[in-house]
Amino acid sequence: MKKIMVTGALGQIGSELITKLRSEYGTENVLATDIRHTDVATEGPFELLDVTDAKNMHALAKDFGADTMMHMAALLSAKAEDEPLFAWNLNMGGLMNALEVSRELDMQFFTPSSIGAFGPSTPKKDTPQDTLQRPTTMYGVNKVAGELLCDYYFHKFGMDTRGVRFPGLISYVSKPGGGTTDYAVDIYYKALEEGKYTSYIAEGTRMDMMYMPDALQAIVDLMEADPTKLIHRNAFNVTAMSFEPSEIAASIKKQIPTFEMAYDVDPVRQAIADSWPDSIDATAAVNEWGFKANYDLDKMTVDMLAKLKTKLNV
Numbered sequence: 001m002k003k004i005m006v007t008g009a010l011g012q013i014g015s016e017l018i019t020k021l022r023s024e025y026g027t028e029n030v031l032a033t034d035i036r037h038t039d040v041a042t043e044g045p046f047e048l049l050d051v052t053d054a055k056n057m058h059a060l061a062k063d064f065g066a067d068t069m070m071h072m073a074a075l076l077s078a079k080a081e082d083e084p085l086f087a088w089n090l091n092m093g094g095l096m097n098a099l100e101v102s103r104e105l106d107m108q109f110f111t112p113s114s115i116g117a118f119g120p121s122t123p124k125k126d127t128p129q130d131t132l133q134r135p136t137t138m139y140g141v142n143k144v145a146g147e148l149l150c151d152y153y154f155h156k157f158g159m160d161t162r163g164v165r166f167p168g169l170i171s172y173v174s175k176p177g178g179g180t181t182d183y184a185v186d187i188y189y190k191a192l193e194e195g196k197y198t199s200y201i202a203e204g205t206r207m208d209m210m211y212m213p214d215a216l217q218a219i220v221d222l223m224e225a226d227p228t229k230l231i232h233r234n235a236f237n238v239t240a241m242s243f244e245p246s247e248i249a250a251s252i253k254k255q256i257p258t259f260e261m262a263y264d265v266d267p268v269r270q271a272i273a274d275s276w277p278d279s280i281d282a283t284a285a286v287n288e289w290g291f292k293a294n295y296d297l298d299k300m301t302v303d304m305l306a307k308l309k310t311k312l313n314v
């Protein structure tokens with residue numbers, strides 16, 4: 001049985017990844033770590049960890065007997081654009097520490113990259129697995145450097161590093177913070193709470209997205225995949241759908257016919273979105289480790305609204 005240490009365990013992905021991993025591998029085999037503490041964290045092993053503190057990271061991984069590191073702690077795209085130096089220090093410093101600790105303790109390694117690793121010169125439609133990566137955001141620079149570093153640790157040290165390029169992730173459990181794709185989560189909350197939503201992303205701006213259950217399954221499937229089948233490692237394109245704001249609004253309207261959408265574009269997040277692909281091609285992930293997404297836009301909308309209604313008690 002794996003013994004997994006997760007950093008950033010209270011973030012958007014981490015908080016649900018912990019539950020998924022504990023149900024797959026047993027509560028006692030998954031150590032959640034984060035810079036802050038909440039009640040959720042007390043349902044299993046939890047330790048406070050600032051990922052820029054390499055010594056503490058090493059001590060926690062060693063004491064727990066971890067054989068797998070899932071490094072999730074990172075600043076998202078819009079926040080990183082706001083505080084580029086802080087983003088560099090946290091995203092790259094945290095990643096280097098996690099890679100070094102994993103090398104020293106001989107651990108399998110996962111960290112997510114993102115569609116943010118692409119830039120304006122990348123082919124916009126059906127973006128291939130191997131293509132031009134010249135991002136124009138600090139987040140993108142971090143993600144490309146991260147992909148290269150993880151490949152470097154694989155080639156140089158034989159470390160079992162694996163990763164995916166996640167699209168925008170949509171979930172009813174934890175809200176994202178500081179991302180460009182966050183509108184696609186906010187819209188469901190506002191649809192139920194106010195019956196309307198003002199999008200900060202302009203009409204016609206397509207981005208890839210995925211429902212959280214598919215994202216979590218992708219992490220588990222990739223980490224369990226036969227290494228001899230992996231031609232790529234860091235990081236696989238994965239996606240479930242590509243839509244623009246009016247399409248998610250139309251999907252919500254099918255469930256809430258009175259729902260209304262308006263636009264008030266935020267230039268910073270719009271510029272980031274404009275630099276990203278419209279749709280990426282996940283063929284390599286499908287062929288090399290059987291990636292599959294179960295939710296399309298309408299199926300996700302039905303589930304999101306049902307789950308959020310209960311959560312928000314509306």
Ligand code: AKB
Pocket residue numbers: 076077078113114115116166167168169176178179180181182
């Ligand atoms: C963001 O918008 O920053 C993230 C991402 C696509 O990496 N959701």
